[in-house]
Amino acid sequence: MSSHKLYxxxxxxxxxxxxxxxxxxxxxxxxxxxxxxxxxxxxNVRTFLTFDIVFRFxxxxxxxxxxxxxxxxxxxxxxxxxxxxxxxxxxxxxQKIEPMEVVQKxxxxxxxxxxxxxxxxxxxxxxxxxxxxxxxxxxxxxxxxGYAYEVNGNIYFDVVKFNEKxxxxxxxxxxxxxxxxxxxxxDGQDDKRNKADFALWKKAEKGHIMKWNSPWGEGIPGxxxxxxxxxxKYLGHEFDIHGGGMDLKFPHHESEIxxxxxxxxxxxxxxxxxxxxxxFNGKKMSKxxxxxxxxxxxxSGNHPxxxxxxxxxxxxxxxxxxxxxxxxDISIKSLxxxxxxxxxxxxxxxxxxxxxxxxxxxxxxxxxxxxIDQVINDLCDDFNTAKAVASLYALTTHxxxxxxxxxxxxxxxxxxFERLQKEFAIIIQDVFGLEEETANDNTxxxxxxxxxxxxxxxxxxxxxxxxxxxxxxxLKAAGIIIKDGKDGQASYELEN
RNA sequence: GGUACUGUGGCCGAGCGGUCGAGGCGCAGCUCUGCAAAAGCUGAUACACCGGUUCGAAUCCGGUCAGUACCUCCA
Numbered sequence: 001m002s003s004h005k006l007y008x009x010x011x012x013x014x015x016x017x018x019x020x021x022x023x024x025x026x027x028x029x030x031x032x033x034x035x036x037x038x039x040x041x042x043x044n045v046r047t048f049l050t051f052d053i054v055f056r057f058x059x060x061x062x063x064x065x066x067x068x069x070x071x072x073x074x075x076x077x078x079x080x081x082x083x084x085x086x087x088x089x090x091x092x093x094x095q096k097i098e099p100m101e102v103v104q105k106x107x108x109x110x111x112x113x114x115x116x117x118x119x120x121x122x123x124x125x126x127x128x129x130x131x132x133x134x135x136x137x138x139x140x141x142x143x144x145x146g147y148a149y150e151v152n153g154n155i156y157f158d159v160v161k162f163n164e165k166x167x168x169x170x171x172x173x174x175x176x177x178x179x180x181x182x183x184x185x186x187d188g189q190d191d192k193r194n195k196a197d198f199a200l201w202k203k204a205e206k207g208h209i210m211k212w213n214s215p216w217g218e219g220i221p222g223x224x225x226x227x228x229x230x231x232x233k234y235l236g237h238e239f240d241i242h243g244g245g246m247d248l249k250f251p252h253h254e255s256e257i258x259x260x261x262x263x264x265x266x267x268x269x270x271x272x273x274x275x276x277x278x279x280f281n282g283k284k285m286s287k288x289x290x291x292x293x294x295x296x297x298x299x300s301g302n303h304p305x306x307x308x309x310x311x312x313x314x315x316x317x318x319x320x321x322x323x324x325x326x327x328x329d330i331s332i333k334s335l336x337x338x339x340x341x342x343x344x345x346x347x348x349x350x351x352x353x354x355x356x357x358x359x360x361x362x363x364x365x366x367x368x369x370x371x372i373d374q375v376i377n378d379l380c381d382d383f384n385t386a387k388a389v390a391s392l393y394a395l396t397t398h399x400x401x402x403x404x405x406x407x408x409x410x411x412x413x414x415x416x417f418e419r420l421q422k423e424f425a426i427i428i429q430d431v432f433g434l435e436e437e438t439a440n441d442n443t444x445x446x447x448x449x450x451x452x453x454x455x456x457x458x459x460x461x462x463x464x465x466x467x468x469x470x471x472x473x474x475l476k477a478a479g480i481i482i483k484d485g486k487d488g489q490a491s492y493e494l495e496n
Numbered sequence: 497g498g499u500a501c502u503g504u505g506g507c508c509g510a511g512c513g514g515u516c517g518a519g520g521c522g523c524a525g526c527u528c529u530g531c532a533a534a535a536g537c538u539g540a541u542a543c544a545c546c547g548g549u550u551c552g553a554a555u556c557c558g559g560u561c562a563g564u565a566c567c568u569c570c571a
Contacts, residue, residue, distance in 0.1 A: 016512085032571075040571085047571035087569080172566075173500060179567080245571025250499095276501090277565065286570055321520065322509060327502075327564065334508045337521035344520085347534085378510095386510050390519035400535050404528080465530060472532075483534050491534095 002061045008241070009325060009382045011249070012171050012272040016382055021240050022270065027063040028239030029055060030231040030269075032248055033125070035072040036106035037087040040113055041292035042315070043278040043285040047245045049316060050275040050324040050383075052119040054243065056431050057379050068234045069122040070227060071110075073103040074129045074210055074220055086220060089210050099210050103129075113295045117312045118433040124234050128226035132212045135221040135229045138263050139200045139214075147262035151191040153203035153217040157258060159196040166261050168196075171272060172250035198255050200225055224255035231268060232260065242269040246276050279329040280305065310335045313434055317342040320385040320432060345389075346436045348396035349428045351403040357417045360410035364398065368412050371395050372423050379431070388427075395424060449480070453490050456482075 006019040021027045031051045034040050051069075058065045073088060085093075092099040114121070128135075139155055142148045147162045148155050162168055163176045179196045199222040204211035211218045231239060237260070244253060253272065260268035278285045285292045293303055301309035318338035322328045371394045378387035402409045409417050428434050452471060459467040472482045479495045 034571075035569095044571045050571090174567080175499085178498065246501095247566070247570060250566060275571070277571080279564080282563085284565070284570095292570090318508085326509085329508075329564095331508080333521080337508065339521095341520045344535095384510075387518070390510070393519055397536075404535055460530080463530075469531075476533090481533070484529075484532080485534085 004061055004376060004380050006061060006380045007382055008271050008273065010271045011274045012269070017271065019271065021063065022238060025062060025064050027058055027065045027241070028235035029058070029065055029067045029241045029243070030227070030235055030239065031067070031069045031122070031242070032227055032244035032252065033069040033071050034106075034110050035087055036103050036110060037091045038106060039294050040110050041285060041294055042298060043292065045113065045117055045119075045295060045315070046278045046319050046328065047275045048114065048119050049117065049319050051243045051273075052433065053320070053324075053383055053385060053431070054241070054273070055120060055122075056433065057383060060426070060431050066124070066235065067122040068124045068126065068231065070230050071103075071107055071125060071127040072223070072226060073107070073127045074099075086208075086210060089208065092209070103127075116295060116299075117316055118435065120433075126230045126234065128221065128230075129210075131226060131229055131233065132221060134233055135225050136201075136214050138225065138229050138232075138259065141263040142200065142259065145262055147258075148200055149193065150216055153219060154191055154199060155201035155216060156192055156197040157200055157255065157262065158193065159198070159258065160194050162258055162262055166258070168258055169254060171257060172254050174250060174254065198222060198224060198251065200259070224252055225259060227252070228256050228259040228263070228268070232264075237264050238266065238268060238270070241271045241273060243273040243275065246274045249274055275324045276327045279327055281331055282329055305332075307332050310339060314339045314342055317345070317434060321389055323382075323384055323386050325382075342434070345392060345396060345428065346434060348399045349424060350436060351407075352399050352421055352424055355399070355402055355407050355409045357409045357414055359414070362411065362413040362416065364411035365413055365416045368395065368398060368416055368420055372420060375423075375427055385432070392424075392427065395420065449492055453482070453492065457488070457490065
């Protein structure tokens with residue numbers, strides 16, 4: 001395992017803390033996954049990308065990570081005050097299909113999007129509906145400990161009682177007294193003893209398709225419960241990192257903590273991490289705001305707010321250029337900037353593999369090694385990808401200079417060069433998950449282009465500028481960019 | 497209304513008391529090049545406002561203004 005010290009901003013303590021796994025080299029990571037009742041949008045992608053980087057970097061550091069990310073396929077009500085319909089069931093009714101068809105459809109869609117953005121699959125992806133028995137068991141534990149009560153086939157968590165012994169609201173900075181006053185009034189809330197209580201089990205209303213038997217009759221589990229249950233089942237009563245979007249901090253994560261403590265007496269999570277929201281043109285991207293962009297729309301550009309399509313890698317890179325805990329405000333311009341910036345970085349990675357080392361001193365050794373170390377240190381500083389990207393650019397300058405100078409590496413020792421090649425590639429590909437997208441895997445095109453470049457080379461040798469420019473201009477119009485190198489060799493690339 | 501957080505150059509964004517002030521994009525000049533593109537070098541422009549603490553603040557404290565989020569479905 002690497003000797004690097006990793007610091008994580010813990011949203012529970014609101015401090016940056018040295019990361020010390022409970023059972024090194026093993027790390028348990030739990031992230032709240034999507035509720036699969038409709039398409040994931042770009043904001044969701046940002047969250048899952050954040051924890052993809054966490055997952056990848058922990059592995060880079062040598063940890064053995066068990067990454068659990070759930071699929072919420074039942075229990076998430078339209079209205080989180082524990083009233084209203086189950087989201088999945090509602091969508092099923094609207095589309096006139098089975099709830100499990102809704103689940104299947106959007107789970108597949110979610111996976112497709114994850115694959116597109118090179119977000120790695122988790123180690124375990126459990127679903128709420130697959131853990132009803134465990135959820136019932138946890139409710140029984142909480143009931144036994146006196147922190148829940150039953151009313152008309154519903155089970156509610158008794159927040160006031162809980163608060164007498166344990167602090168409630170520490171994660172989100174709530175004070176129970178204020179919650180009791182300010183939580184809005186709702187019709188049909190009579191079953192609850194207090195406004196701040198939340199449902200552990202909801203009685204199935206008439207006509208519901210999704211329901212399960214329980215000691216309290218037919219019903220469905222509460223939304224917050226699944227995460228408590230599944231994290232405990234796969235990661236234990238206490239595990240290392242729990243992540244999710246900022247908007248889940250309250251009430252979801254707060255309730256999760258209460259449930260775990262209520263069931264087994266101690267807090268479940270060492271380090272809480274929350275990724276911040278994605279804004280578009282200054283407004284939070286949200287399903288209900290109507291400014292959410294679907295990943296597919298981003299790719300095709302088929303959206304009123306977009307001027308053209310942007311690739312998954314462009315989006316991924318754009319997200320990496322900010323810190324996960326900051327709000328990120330994107331626009332057409334920032335997408336465009338990212339597109340260009342990414343190309344520069346990916347090109348450097350490609351060039352690096354084409355360089356030849358010769359022994360010409362090692363006066364740059366310190367500088368290059370320092371830059372490589374800096375990238376790692378940046379990531380160790382609460383996964384600061386924005387800083388790490390900047391440090392990477394310091395290296396691309398050297399790489400480009402060498403590349404332009406007959407592709408010969410000078411000024412660093414062989415050991416440093418080999419380290420640079422290895423680390424640069426690992427960071428770009430394995431940690432950042434960035435790949436070259438315009439891979440010329442079309443051999444026919446490759447052959448044709450080589451022929452054209454050859455003919456053009458001859459034209460240039462004959463100083464037939466009219467012909468060589470015509471070739472370049474017309475290929476450009478067709479989306480193929482020709483670049484003349486200093487050594488007389490030309491190369492081409494496809495325009496996105 | 498309550499609770500958090502944020503406010504950095506033309507744009508996006510690091511920065512968490514003291515390496516005279518990341519990085520990307522854009523802009524200007526230069527180098528290379530038949531020209532162009534790419535790349536390299538150089539440069540300009542910043543810390544919302546008003547006070548305070550400090551030898552020293554973008555960075556800490558107080559206030560003002562503005563924005564965002566959560567409190568109600570969302571990652």
